[in-house]
Amino acid sequence: MEINKFENLKINVQEIIDFIAAKKYTLAKSKLSETSDAFDELLDFTDVESELMEISRYQVLLKQLHRKINSES
Numbered sequence: 182m183e184i185n186k187f188e189n190l191k192i193n194v195q196e197i198i199d200f201i202a203a204k205k206y207t208l209a210k211s212k213l214s215e216t217s218d219a220f221d222e223l224l225d226f227t228d229v230e231s232e233l234m235e236i237s238r239y240q241v242l243l244k245q246l247h248r249k250i251n252s253e254s
Contacts, residue, residue, distance in 0.1 A: 186223055190239055197246050206254035
């Protein structure tokens with residue numbers, strides 16, 4: 182797996198956080214959906230333990246962002 186994929190995931194997560202801060206929940210939901218799809222693809226094709234650990238961190242963060250968006254909108 183390329184480091185670039187984690188960088189893209191990090192950028193997307195930051196965009197979601199920025200949308201939430203700006204109270205643009207529709208955009209945040211859309212970006213979260215897009216990011217979740219990319220995340221699922223990473224998870225499906227990863228078997229290296231260190232990468233799985235990194236993915237699990239993002240998994241927790243994405244779940245928290247999902248809860249935040251749903252509680253605010």
